[in-house]
Amino acid sequence: MAYSEKVIDHYNNPRNVGSFDKTDPTVGTGMVGAPECGDVMKLQVKVNPRTGVIEDAKFKTFGCGSAIASSSLATEWLRGKTVDQALEIKNTDIVNELSLPPVKIHCSVLAEDAIKAAIGDYKKKAAGHS
Amino acid sequence: MKLPIYMDNHATTQLDPRVFEAMKPYFTEIFGNAASRNHSFGWQAEEAVEKARKQVADLIGATAKEIVLTSGATESNNLALKGVAEMYAEKGNHIITAATEHKAILDTCKRLEKEGARVTYLPVQQNGLIDLDQFRAAITDKTILVSIMYANNEIGVVQNIREIGKIAKERGVLVHTDGTQAAGKIPVDVIKDNIDLMSISAHKMYGPKGVGALYVRRRNPRVQLTAQMDGGGHERGMRSGTLNVTGIVGLGEACALAKAEMPEESKRMEYLRDKLKDRLLASLDEVYINGTMESRLPNNLNISFAYVEGESLLMGINEIAVSSGSACTSATLEPSYVLKALGAGDDLAHSSIRFGLGRFNTEEEVDYVSGKVIDVVKKLRELSPLYEMFKEGIDLTKVEWTAH
Numbered sequence: 001m002a003y004s005e006k007v008i009d010h011y012n013n014p015r016n017v018g019s020f021d022k023t024d025p026t027v028g029t030g031m032v033g034a035p036e037c038g039d040v041m042k043l044q045v046k047v048n049p050r051t052g053v054i055e056d057a058k059f060k061t062f063g064c065g066s067a068i069a070s071s072s073l074a075t076e077w078l079r080g081k082t083v084d085q086a087l088e089i090k091n092t093d094i095v096n097e098l099s100l101p102p103v104k105i106h107c108s109v110l111a112e113d114a115i116k117a118a119i120g121d122y123k124k125k126a127a128g129h130s
Numbered sequence: 131m132k133l134p135i136y137m138d139n140h141a142t143t144q145l146d147p148r149v150f151e152a153m154k155p156y157f158t159e160i161f162g163n164a165a166s167r168n169h170s171f172g173w174q175a176e177e178a179v180e181k182a183r184k185q186v187a188d189l190i191g192a193t194a195k196e197i198v199l200t201s202g203a204t205e206s207n208n209l210a211l212k213g214v215a216e217m218y219a220e221k222g223n224h225i226i227t228a229a230t231e232h233k234a235i236l237d238t239c240k241r242l243e244k245e246g247a248r249v250t251y252l253p254v255q256q257n258g259l260i261d262l263d264q265f266r267a268a269i270t271d272k273t274i275l276v277s278i279m280y281a282n283n284e285i286g287v288v289q290n291i292r293e294i295g296k297i298a299k300e301r302g303v304l305v306h307t308d309g310t311q312a313a314g315k316i317p318v319d320v321i322k323d324n325i326d327l328m329s330i331s332a333h334k335m336y337g338p339k340g341v342g343a344l345y346v347r348r349r350n351p352r353v354q355l356t357a358q359m360d361g362g363g364h365e366r367g368m369r370s371g372t373l374n375v376t377g378i379v380g381l382g383e384a385c386a387l388a389k390a391e392m393p394e395e396s397k398r399m400e401y402l403r404d405k406l407k408d409r410l411l412a413s414l415d416e417v418y419i420n421g422t423m424e425s426r427l428p429n430n431l432n433i434s435f436a437y438v439e440g441e442s443l444l445m446g447i448n449e450i451a452v453s454s455g456s457a458c459t460s461a462t463l464e465p466s467y468v469l470k471a472l473g474a475g476d477d478l479a480h481s482s483i484r485f486g487l488g489r490f491n492t493e494e495e496v497d498y499v500s501g502k503v504i505d506v507v508k509k510l511r512e513l514s515p516l517y518e519m520f521k522e523g524i525d526l527t528k529v530e531w532t533a534h
Contacts, residue, residue: 003445011445017513034531035516036476038439038456038465042515060515064441064456068513113532 003065004099010069015076018058020044028083028122030114039063039107041071043114045078045086047122052082059114066104070094070111083119133449135495139334139429139488140283140311141453145380146336146489152383153338156376164373165364175375182382186343189385190309190328191319198344198365199378203310204234206329206344207277209369210306211238213355214275214327215247218304222272228252228260228289229471231279232308239277248272254471257422258287266297275304280312280328284455284468284484285421286430288316295324304353310334310342314388315427316396320345326353332377336489337384341377344369399487400428402496406485407431409500414507416520420469420482429487432469434478437517438510443483446506450499455482477526 003011019042020027027046033039040063046056057075061068073094078086091108094100100108136144156178164179166172183194200206215225227239229251239249250268252260260278269276276298281288295305306327312318313328314335320328331342346368347353361370388395411417416436432455435443440456455466456479465479483503487496511517519526 008445011442014513019518031515032532035480035526036531038476038480040515040531042518060513060518062437062514062516063439065445067439068442 006073006098007065007069007100010072010098011065014059014068014072016056016058016072016079017060019060020046020056020058025049025125026122028118028120028125030117030119030121032113032117033063033110035062039067039110041067041110041114043071043074043078043111043118045083045118045122047083047126049126052084054078054081054083054086063107063110064104066098066100067107067110069098070100070107071114073097074111074115078115083122086115086119089115131492131494131498134451135449135491135499136451137485137487137491137495137499138451138453139486139491140286140484141486142333142339143336143488144490145333145338146384146387148387149337149380149383153376153380156379160375162375164375165362175373178375178379179373182378182385185382185386185389186330187345189318189389190313190330190345191321192345193348195366196320196345196348198346198368199373199381200342200344200369201340201374202333202342203232203308203329203331205369206331206342207232207234207306207308208238209344209355209358210327210329211235211242211275211277212358213368214304214306214353215242215245216356217354218274222270222274224248224250224270224272224274226250226252226265226268226273226276226278226303228254228278230254230258230282230285230287230468231277232283232310235277235279235308252278256472256474257424258282258285258420258472259289259422259425260294262290262293262297265294269298269301269303273301273303275306277306277308279308279310280318281309281316281427281430282421282468283311284466285432285472286311286427287421288312288425288427290425291325292323295326299324304351311427314385314392315399315429317392320347326351332381332384335384335388338377338380341374341381343381395489396428402487402491402493403429403431403485405493406487406496406500407433409497410503413500413504416517418474418478420472420474420478431485431487433483433485434469434474434481435483435507436478436481437514437520438481438507440481440483442510443481443503443506446510447499447502450502452486453484455484456480
């Protein structure tokens with residue numbers, strides 16, 4: 001299969017790889033997928049609790065090149081957005097940006113799910129603290 | 131050393147230049163139809179075919195008359211199974227095979243099931259071998275054929291065909307083996323190995339694509355087949371169609387070279403394969419070899435790099451041609467059924483790479499490949515949430531995943 005240049009670029013130079021402390025109340029963690037399906041994404045956001053802006057985002061992904069690229073791109077897009085803006089990111093935006101072929105659309109869906117899960121986790125924590 | 135490096139020799143092999151030289155005159159100069167009995171053009175073609183037939187027979191301990199020339203192993207497998215099922219329908223309708231067979235066997239069996247045959251698909255043990263007691267127990271009075279591959283195309287595991295054949299013969303059951311990966315790579319002897327039918331392919335042993343053979347035993351017992359291709363009655367009525375003389379010459383030459391060079395070549399393959407394996411195991415943790423090393427083709431290594439997905443690994447080593455059991459690299463989006471049959475778990479199937487060494491690989495290439503694979507696996511594990519969890523001591527089998 002031929003990969004788009006953007007997928008190859010994210011694969012070769014993945015952005016924002018790493019992990020935050022899951023127990024930090026300003027961190028939201030989303031982990032989606034399953035090893036037996038061949039894809040697991042962990043996406044984390046670090047939110048400024050006063051402004052609701054995502055100040056940093058990190059990811060780790062077990063999956064094909066398109067899955068790695070989708071989550072890498074997601075971290076780029078998340079930084080600087082408010083948590084509510086982040087929820088507006090759609091998998092189709094990722095498909096278009098990375099020119100993913102039909103068989104790889106599930107990678108973008110997984111990335112959208114990971115964003116929603118990370119934001120959801122942060123919101124739950126924030127609600128618990130207020 | 132030139133890139134890309136080809137290390138996918140279970141898929142196909144490079145045509146040996148010596149085979150090509152042998153074939154050359156048969157493209158343009160000696161073009162006769164081997165079935166033309168009344169002129170020298172036909173005689174020359176026939177002579178070439180008969181020489182090749184003998185070369186094929188010599189490789190596997192058969193006689194020339196027992197070699198039916200075909201378009202390749204898929205056709206040979208179809209002819210063996212369908213031909214026996216039809217010919218021996220009065221005797222019984224039960225066939226025994228294994229879960230790890232090639233699709234050319236499994237799908238042929240499925241077809242036969244639709245037509246009324248009963249098929250037992252034996253599971254394999256974790257080492258990739260069938261359990262002989264289980265095989266013995268599967269035989270019934272209605273069993274006409276067992277078809278077990280000599281060596282597996284994914285994991286290179288070599289079945290105990292000799293013993294399987296012995297058990298089958300005691301019960302009057304015919305033995306077919308798909309010898310595609312084994313013939314020309316390891317010693318195969320149809321008499322000693324108790325084989326009645328064997329499929330072989332030229333392009334897996336440095337010959338051309340589109341040509342192969344089916345060994346059909348002529349005595350003890352004399353095996354009969356119902357032809358699956360009707361026509362001019364070529365190949366003693368078992369396979370009609372004008373013979374592919376050029377391809378057949380290539381098949382014969384490939385067999386002759388394989389026979390002459392096997393002792394040395396298999397040692398060299400094993401040395402290179404073991405070097406690759408030892409380097410990978412020495413530099414990486416959580417690496418699992420799929421299938422036993424005790425009974426295996428000398429040129430095969432099938433290995434899972436836990437916590438790394440196969441396709442992403444292939445992407446990182448894109449100048450090395452190998453294949454993966456990962457679902458993402460298959461047309462069906464299902465991970466390898468062969469690895470699943472070993473009970474390794476889907477996660478390890480997704481993480482598997484098959485290395486198939488061949489005649490033209492060099493030690494320098496093996497050194498480059500091992501270094502590159504180690505680098506990319508390490509890089510991808512930095513990216514892997516699973517490897518991070520493993521390092522934190524989390525039992526991944528106890529995590530509740532959100533399957534999708």
